[in-house]
Amino acid sequence: xxxVNQPDRNRLAAWKWATMAIxxxxxxxxxxxxxxxxIIRVHPDKAVAGDSISLQITGYNSSFTTxxxxxxxxxRFEGDTVIKAYDVKVIDDRRVDAxxxxxxxxxxxxxxxxxxxxxxxxxxxSSVLPNALFVTPNPDPVASEEELWYQSGIDEIxxxxxxxxxxxxxxxxxxxxxxxxxxxWFSMIILFGVSAWYSLKYYRKGNMEDxxxxxxxxKVGLIFGVMGMITGMLWAKFTxxxxxxxxxxxxxxxxxxxxxxxxxxxxxSVEDDMQKARLSAGYNMFAFMLLIPLLFIIPxxxxxxxxxxxxxxxxxxxxxxxxxxxxxxxxxxxWIMLGLWISQLVYRVDNLKETT
Amino acid sequence: xxKHITFYKFGRNLMKKSARAILILIALCTVRGxxxxxxxxxxxxxxxxxxxxxxxTIVILITLFIYLVILDRKISRLEKRHKNE
Numbered sequence: 001x002x003x004v005n006q007p008d009r010n011r012l013a014a015w016k017w018a019t020m021a022i023x024x025x026x027x028x029x030x031x032x033x034x035x036x037x038x039i040i041r042v043h044p045d046k047a048v049a050g051d052s053i054s055l056q057i058t059g060y061n062s063s064f065t066t067x068x069x070x071x072x073x074x075x076r077f078e079g080d081t082v083i084k085a086y087d088v089k090v091i092d093d094r095r096v097d098a099x100x101x102x103x104x105x106x107x108x109x110x111x112x113x114x115x116x117x118x119x120x121x122x123x124x125x126s127s128v129l130p131n132a133l134f135v136t137p138n139p140d141p142v143a144s145e146e147e148l149w150y151q152s153g154i155d156e157i158x159x160x161x162x163x164x165x166x167x168x169x170x171x172x173x174x175x176x177x178x179x180x181x182x183x184x185w186f187s188m189i190i191l192f193g194v195s196a197w198y199s200l201k202y203y204r205k206g207n208m209e210d211x212x213x214x215x216x217x218x219k220v221g222l223i224f225g226v227m228g229m230i231t232g233m234l235w236a237k238f239t240x241x242x243x244x245x246x247x248x249x250x251x252x253x254x255x256x257x258x259x260x261x262x263x264x265x266x267x268x269s270v271e272d273d274m275q276k277a278r279l280s281a282g283y284n285m286f287a288f289m290l291l292i293p294l295l296f297i298i299p300x301x302x303x304x305x306x307x308x309x310x311x312x313x314x315x316x317x318x319x320x321x322x323x324x325x326x327x328x329x330x331x332x333x334x335w336i337m338l339g340l341w342i343s344q345l346v347y348r349v350d351n352l353k354e355t356t
Numbered sequence: 357x358x359k360h361i362t363f364y365k366f367g368r369n370l371m372k373k374s375a376r377a378i379l380i381l382i383a384l385c386t387v388r389g390x391x392x393x394x395x396x397x398x399x400x401x402x403x404x405x406x407x408x409x410x411x412x413t414i415v416i417l418i419t420l421f422i423y424l425v426i427l428d429r430k431i432s433r434l435e436k437r438h439k440n441e
Contacts (some may be wrong), residue, residue, distance in 0.1 A: 027413075035404065060404050172404035180412050227419050231412040238400055238408045342423070349430050356438060 038167030050104030184228030
């Protein structure tokens with residue numbers, strides 16, 4: 001009974017208090033830090049070269065009327081190839097009308113030109129909407145108008161003051177899921193890793209306690225995997241437009257979960273305790289080895305919608321800025337610690353069940 | 357003989373559980389499927405899709421609570437057994 005893993009009845013270990021404090025911080029910061037202002041819609045989204053258009057821009061979380069209620073807007077083809085709006089009118093906090101003349105001659109010859117919209121406001125800072133306007137070429141361009149593309153560069157860009165999360169097109173507020181969905185998988189991997197470690201220990205020493213420990217970690221790891229799967233499907237529904245799009249990352253993580261589910265099924269079908277423990281220890285170590293190609297190698301070799309795969313960066317780049325890191329890293333640590341905590345409880349219960 | 361009975365019981369239990377899971381999944385899919393095709397932002401897509409974050413948080417909390425209840429019942433059963441001994 002007096003094992004190292006069973007703390008004094010009346011005192012909760014310091015790391016468990018720390019788990020609660022960290023997760024409390026993650027929930028509060030994850031929910032309360034505001035999102036940077038951004039552009040959610042532009043109307044119209046199609047034009048012909050040579051048109052003079054008025055773009056109705058809808059902002060998110062914006063307050064365009066503060067300050068002198070003025071803004072500047074550009075349509076960008078690439079790099080410094082931009083045209084500036086000749087007139088920008090702020091209507092209210094959420095709406096801005098920008099008037100552009102799109103030159104009839106384009107810098108290069110193509111079938112269509114996707115232009116990004118860049119909006120700059122003194123207090124709101126700058127925001128970008130990629131592929132905001134699709135321009136089709138004019139049948140008879142005026143060659144001299146090509147110069148208009150190079151006359152105004154994007155200068156004096158402002159940045160909003162204070163702490164906020166980046167506004168990303170399509171993601172919008174769901175960028176906060178980074179603190180809830182992603183750490184589920186991190187925790188699952190750590191829990192399965194610890195489990196494989198105890199399996200190895202069981203293999204070497206043959207101590208039944210190690211078998212019970214490794215299975216407790218698998219059970220809780222599976223719970224975290226299922227939570228990661230469900231939260232991922234929900235997130236995918238409103239960003240990729242389907243719960244399940246047969247993406248490599250989705251398929252491979254489903255296979256990984258099934259492999260571990262099979263371990264639990266196998267255990268319940270073996271009668272003899274020693275045989276059960278030996279079989280599951282061997283299986284468990286192989287299952288953990290399989291996680292590496294399934295979750296880290298195969299998804300990176302194919303095209304994937306999921307960040308971090310197929311040339312799609314996740315850590316670093318613009319998806320995780322320094323503000324988000326301040327919450328993301330504690331989130332990962334906090335959720336992992338919670339997983340370890342729950343696993344320890346499950347082990348203690350299972351141990352009591354077997355020994356008393 | 358004994359082995360067969362336990363395996364049969366296990367199978368029946370698993371079938372019951374999976375049937376329930378599939379039913380819940382179908383219910384969820386139909387509810388969402390009906391309102392998905394709209395061009396105007398629906399409830400889940402309104403206010404910068406903040407309700408997706410709410411749903412994700414709720415899913416995590418509910419799963420953890422369900423697991424807590426299962427663990428609680430396991431401990432109660434142990435206590436009962438302990439008392440009877």
